[in-house]
Amino acid sequence: xxxxxxxxxxxxxxxxxxxxxxxxxxxxxxxxxxxxxxxxxxxxxxxxxxxxxxxxxxxxxxxxxxxxxxxxxxxxxxxxxxxxxxxxxxxxxxxxxxxxxxxxxxxxxxxxxxxxxxxxxxxxxxxxxxxxxxxxxxxxxxxxxxxxxxxxxxxxxxxxxxxxxxxxxxxxxxxxxxxxxxxxxxxxxxxxxxxxxxxxxxxxxxxxxxxxxxxxxxxxxxxxxxxxxxxxxxxxxxxxxxxxxxxxxxxxxxxxxxxxxxxxxxxxxxxxxxxxxxxxxxxxxxxxxxxxxxxxxxxxxxxxxxxxxxxxx
Ligand code: PSU
Ligand code: MN
Numbered sequence: 619x620x621x622x623x624x625x626x627x628x629x630x631x632x633x634x635x636x637x638x639x640x641x642x643x644x645x646x647x648x649x650x651x652x653x654x655x656x657x658x659x660x661x662x663x664x665x666x667x668x669x670x671x672x673x674x675x676x677x678x679x680x681x682x683x684x685x686x687x688x689x690x691x692x693x694x695x696x697x698x699x700x701x702x703x704x705x706x707x708x709x710x711x712x713x714x715x716x717x718x719x720x721x722x723x724x725x726x727x728x729x730x731x732x733x734x735x736x737x738x739x740x741x742x743x744x745x746x747x748x749x750x751x752x753x754x755x756x757x758x759x760x761x762x763x764x765x766x767x768x769x770x771x772x773x774x775x776x777x778x779x780x781x782x783x784x785x786x787x788x789x790x791x792x793x794x795x796x797x798x799x800x801x802x803x804x805x806x807x808x809x810x811x812x813x814x815x816x817x818x819x820x821x822x823x824x825x826x827x828x829x830x831x832x833x834x835x836x837x838x839x840x841x842x843x844x845x846x847x848x849x850x851x852x853x854x855x856x857x858x859x860x861x862x863x864x865x866x867x868x869x870x871x872x873x874x875x876x877x878x879x880x881x882x883x884x885x886x887x888x889x890x891x892x893x894x895x896x897x898x899x900x901x902x903x904x905x906x907x908x909x910x911x912x913x914x915x916x917x918x919x920x921x922x923x924x925x926x927x928x929x930x931x
Contacts, residue, residue, distance in 0.1 A: 620731045622672075623684030629670040630733050635911035637664045637904065638683070638729035638737040638765070641675040645693045645700040645719035646878040647740065648896065649885065654694035656897055660738065660904040667908030669736075674728045676703055676711050676718030683732045693719055702874050704755045722767060723759035726837060735826070735914055736766050738907035740900045741803040742839065743877060744772040744781030747863065752876060753784065760837035761788035766826045766914075768840045768907035770899040771801035771808065775859050775880045778808050785839065793825060795842040795906060804850040804895050806843030816840075819906070823913035842906050848898035850891055858887045 622630070629636050639660055644653045657673065664671035672683040675693055682689070692698045701711050703718035705727060711718040720728060722742050729737050743754025760767065772781050782800055785792055792800065794812040802808040816822045826838050843849075862883040871879045884892040 620681045620683060620728055622682075622732060626670060626672050626684040626732070635669040635908070635914065636672055636734045636736070637669045637907045637911050638725055638732075638734045639664070639671055639673040639904070640722060640725040640737070640739050641673060641685075641693050641719040642702055642721045642724075643740055643900065644673075644690070646702050647881050648893065649882070650695050652893060652897060654691060656900060657690050657694060659901060663901055663904040664738070664908045667905055667912065669908040669911045671904075672729070672732070672734060674720050674725045676701075676708070676716065676720065678717065679712045679715035681708070681712070681728050681731075683728060683734070692717060702878070704874070705759060706755070721754075722756040722769075723754070726759050726763045726765045726767065729765050730763050734765070736768065736907050736911040738768045738900075738903045740770060740896055740903065741773045742767065742769050742771075744776040744778070745784055746876065747775070747777045750872075752872070754877075757781070757784050757788065757790075760785065760790045760839060762835075763837055764830055764835040766822075766838045766840060766910065768795075768842060768903050768910065770803050770844050770903060771841045773803040773859075773880075774805075774808070774856065775863065775877075775884075778802060778810055782810055788836075789834070790837055790839060791825065791829060792839045792841060793822060795822065795840050797841070797843050799843075801841050801843040803899065804844065804855050804892060805852050806846065806849055807852060812841070819909035819913040822910045823915070826910075826914060840906070840910065842899075842903055844895060844899040845902055848895050848902075850888070850895050855888070855892070858884060858892070861887055 661671040698717045701718045743756035746752035794815045800810040
């Protein structure tokens with residue numbers, strides 16, 4: 619069962635626009651205290667654009683939407699042992715009354731159970747480079763859970779052509795927001811062309827609505843390029859990524875450790891430049907997601923798709 623704060627339960631019952639936010643980026647994607655400040659800032663940005671933020675995590679075995687300051691701090695400051703939770707990990711984390719930070723996949727699951735249609739994150743997981751068959755559960759979730767995920771594409775630590783192919787195969791719409799190109803997280807460019815472009819929140823909302831109205835209840839990816847001023851230089855970041863990937867291979871990093879390892883090494887290798895870019899795109903995505911949530915008119919869509927939520931706290 620999913621537990622909502624009173625504010626979020628009210629917002630859902632009153633069909634107000636809501637934006638879900640994930641917590642793996644807080645616990646495993648960014649260093650302290652930037653992660654704590656970012657979590658608070660993303661919530662504030664969502665509010666400033668007229669929507670209610672719902673940060674999602676597992677707290678002492680409860681899947682929660684909307685966190686207190688104390689709960690957010692526990693996820694951010696390293697004082698608790700926080701598990702990285704994807705679809706497969708919920709049961710164990712809940713049974714053990716653990717703290718868990720939710721990935722894109724896990725955040726989509728909880729958002730959908732609560733009746734939330736829009737979710738802002740940094741970048742989705744995808745098909746990793748190499749022949750190791752490391753494919754993020756985020757992709758599978760996008761194919762089966764009706765939440766619109768606003769992101770800056772996928773990082774070029776991944777195999778972006780294969781990631782896009784995978785999304786096409788499994789029927790996930792990928793929409794460029796003000797771009798015809800799949801953004802590659804730290805830069806607006808990847809050289810990969812998208813089939814759909816929108817220029818306004820209303821256009822994005824119309825596509826989301828139309829897809830779901832037809833009963834195609836899967837995820838929709840809205841990809842927003844990092845703002846130009848915050849973007850990193852393409853060639854340099856590619857070299858740095860290659861270095862991080864080489865180190866991961868040398869140290870036999872695998873499974874769920876891979877993405878956090880690469881992100882942390884990149885922050886170190888770039889002397890903090892990748893961190894600044896990451897923070898900037900997360901805030902930008904929060905603003906775009908809130909505008910899409912406002913344009914989506916939750917009254918039209920959420921009620922039909924709501925699954926269930928439990929008590930309020
Ligand atoms: N992208 C980021 N920062 C992150 C992640 C992605 O820029 O912290 C997290 C997201 O929560 C995503 C997860 O769902 O990494 C993907 O992990 P994996 O590759 O193990 O599926
Ligand atoms: Mn993986």
